Amino acid sequence: MQAEFxxxxxxxxxxxxxxxxxxxxxxxxxxxxARPERLMAAMQHATLAGGKRLRPFxxxxxxxxxxxxxxxxxxxxxALECVHCYSLVHDDLxxxxxDDLRRGKxxxxxxxDEATAILVGDALLTLAFDVLGEEATAASAETRIALVTSxxxxxxxxxxxxxxLLDLSxxxxxxxxxxxxxxxxxxxxxxxxxxxxxLLSAAVEMGAILGDADGDERRALAAYGRALGQxxxxxxxxxxxxxxxxxxxxAVGKDMAKGKGTLVQLWGLDVARxxxxxxxxxxxxxxxxxxxxxxxxxxxxxxVAERQS
Amino acid sequence: MQAEFxxxxxxxxxxxxxxxxxxxxxxxxxxxxARPERLMAAMQHATLAGGKRLRPFxxxxxxxxxxxxxxxxxxxxxALECVHCYSLVHDDLxxxxxDDLRRGKxxxxxxxDEATAILVGDALLTLAFDVLGEEATAASAETRIALVTSxxxxxxxxxxxxxxLLDLSxxxxxxxxxxxxxxxxxxxxxxxxxxxxxLLSAAVEMGAILGDADGDERRALAAYGRALGQxxxxxxxxxxxxxxxxxxxxAVGKDMAKGKGTLVQLWGLDVARxxxxxxxxxxxxxxxxxxxxxxxxxxxxxxVAERQS
Numbered sequence: 125m126q127a128e129f130x131x132x133x134x135x136x137x138x139x140x141x142x143x144x145x146x147x148x149x150x151x152x153x154x155x156x157x158a159r160p161e162r163l164m165a166a167m168q169h170a171t172l173a174g175g176k177r178l179r180p181f182x183x184x185x186x187x188x189x190x191x192x193x194x195x196x197x198x199x200x201x202x203a204l205e206c207v208h209c210y211s212l213v214h215d216d217l218x219x220x221x222x223d224d225l226r227r228g229k230x231x232x233x234x235x236x237d238e239a240t241a242i243l244v245g246d247a248l249l250t251l252a253f254d255v256l257g258e259e260a261t262a263a264s265a266e267t268r269i270a271l272v273t274s275x276x277x278x279x280x281x282x283x284x285x286x287x288x289l290l291d292l293s294x295x296x297x298x299x300x301x302x303x304x305x306x307x308x309x310x311x312x313x314x315x316x317x318x319x320x321x322x323l324l325s326a327a328v329e330m331g332a333i334l335g336d337a338d339g340d341e342r343r344a345l346a347a348y349g350r351a352l353g354q355x356x357x358x359x360x361x362x363x364x365x366x367x368x369x370x371x372x373x374x375a376v377g378k379d380m381a382k383g384k385g386t387l388v389q390l391w392g393l394d395v396a397r398x399x400x401x402x403x404x405x406x407x408x409x410x411x412x413x414x415x416x417x418x419x420x421x422x423x424x425x426x427x428v429a430e431r432q433s
Numbered sequence: 434m435q436a437e438f439x440x441x442x443x444x445x446x447x448x449x450x451x452x453x454x455x456x457x458x459x460x461x462x463x464x465x466x467a468r469p470e471r472l473m474a475a476m477q478h479a480t481l482a483g484g485k486r487l488r489p490f491x492x493x494x495x496x497x498x499x500x501x502x503x504x505x506x507x508x509x510x511x512a513l514e515c516v517h518c519y520s521l522v523h524d525d526l527x528x529x530x531x532d533d534l535r536r537g538k539x540x541x542x543x544x545x546d547e548a549t550a551i552l553v554g555d556a557l558l559t560l561a562f563d564v565l566g567e568e569a570t571a572a573s574a575e576t577r578i579a580l581v582t583s584x585x586x587x588x589x590x591x592x593x594x595x596x597x598l599l600d601l602s603x604x605x606x607x608x609x610x611x612x613x614x615x616x617x618x619x620x621x622x623x624x625x626x627x628x629x630x631x632l633l634s635a636a637v638e639m640g641a642i643l644g645d646a647d648g649d650e651r652r653a654l655a656a657y658g659r660a661l662g663q664x665x666x667x668x669x670x671x672x673x674x675x676x677x678x679x680x681x682x683x684a685v686g687k688d689m690a691k692g693k694g695t696l697v698q699l700w701g702l703d704v705a706r707x708x709x710x711x712x713x714x715x716x717x718x719x720x721x722x723x724x725x726x727x728x729x730x731x732x733x734x735x736x737v738a739e740r741q742s
Contacts, residue, residue, distance in 0.1 A: 282465020
């Protein structure tokens with residue numbers, strides 16, 4: 125299954141990149157006045173630089189559980205990836221995390237400039253909702269509006285953006301002293317659930333919406349998404365603590381160096397690895413009602429925990 | 434009519450501010466994990482600092498042409514205002530226009546900090562689509578998705594954000610020499626149609642969507658919106674050339690000082706005033722089919738041209 129998973133991950137990534145490429149083509153959409161060349165080039169830099177495309181993968185494979193596949197699912201995955209990529213572009217800005225490299229390549233504000241990077245993020249976020257609104261994503265307006273709401277709720281105040289603000293707060297950015305705050309376990313878990321978990325959960329939820337899942341199925345998938353999101357973040361903390369920069373393609377040990385409370389610091393590496401294993405088991409168990417069909421999503425949970433970058 | 438217009442402008446602004454206030458209340462929405470205090474305070478600073486609320490006004494009064502009014506229309510207006518306010522917050526950033534004042538008050542990055550201002554913009558843009566997606570905005574999913582598409586198209590690559598990038602290009606930001614570019618009339622008109630016109634047109638379009646306007650009505654209103662948007666920008670250029678900072682509540686003469694091509698520079702003040710008068714007449718004429726009912730929208734066109742701030 126892990127070999128099949130890797131093939132699927134690669135195939136889905138290529139399909140989503142094809143959609144992203146088409147969305148960022150020079151041809152205007154109806155209602156657009158012009159597509160500035162520099163903006164398109166910078167948006168392509170931000171979105172077409174590779175990456176695992178894990179979020180679109182989860183949209184696609186969750187929808188496939190219900191037999192839903194094709195262009196609409198890929199478009200929904202691409203919209204979600206636009207939101208993920210916009211968040212990286214803004215997060216890398218000098219006023220935020222001030223990162224020069226992303227996946228081993230210059231960040232957008234390095235390859236272009238800060239103003240362009242701010243606008244690229246804004247344009248990608250807007251594009252995501254534009255894409256979800258179009259009939260090509262789903263024939264039913266109800267389905268499209270449910271996708272819009274799922275993505276907006278997961279990425280806004282009470283999700284990703286709110287989590288980014290809490291993350292900066294945790295660094296002590298907004299206090300006169302500037303010392304990192306001492307966060308307890310529940311603070312860290314909430315911060316991570318917002319910053320990273322919400323969008324991963326939205327990926328699974330969007331797949332369930334596209335697959336027209338019923339209430340029980342949605343609850344099971346929501347439990348899977350939550351466990352997967354937590355596993356993802358613990359794995360990230362472990363990688364930050366022990367990873368090497370070459371494999372990660374970005375600076376490591378950064379969160380630790382900033383004195384930010386990570387779960388690894390709180391628990392130690394051994395406990396963190398144990399919890400990670402528990403979460404993978406939880407994610408797998410949540411999929412029980414789907415039987416064999418959910419093998420690829422189970423493999424995804426293991427992959428998230430075991431990845432080296 | 435001009436007195437009635439002013440009463441309506443004030444009344445609508447208060448109603449929309451009530452909705453914005455409620456949207457930014459501390460109570461979480463379903464699916465939100467938490468609402469960080471600092472983020473909410475900064476979003477309130479960004480949205481509740483006054484302003485004419487012209488865009489919501491256009492949504493509300495266009496919908497009213499068709500007898501549609503109430504909470505849903507106010508919510509759509511508030512969503513549009515969130516997009517307008519986010520664009521101001523990002524536009525004011527040091528890497529963009531670097532403004533310290535907005536409506537006579539410190540800009541968000543001055544009152545808070547740059548990272549918070551970036552996230553406030555991101556959160557407001559996301560909130561706009563969240564609000565449009567909810568059933569409280571319109572009972573029909575088709576209507577809500579049409580609103581999402583209208584707003585996304587007007588504010589993204591081929592609209593407002595694209596226009597902001599063109600505006601920075603015009604300043605010579607992206608050339609090694611840094612000299613302002615020599616734009617011809619069509620360049621300036623396109624830039625302004627994107628940067629400012631698209632969102633004003635979207636306001637009228639969203640009103641038409643909420644009012645369930647037919648094809649002829651939509652075309653007439655689109656012509657009105659285009660003329661109004663152009664008039665707004667020419668009036669802005671005239672104010673920039675001759676206004677005084679106290680009335681405007683922000684730095685003036687800035688566009689001229691940057692050597693950016695404005696229509697006033699290209700045409701001179703007298704020709705610009707003549708064109709402004711023509712556009713108001715065009716906007717008024719576009720409303721002919723609506724007769725007396727459209728008096729308030731005609732007054733809005735005159736107001737846009739004659740405003741002193």
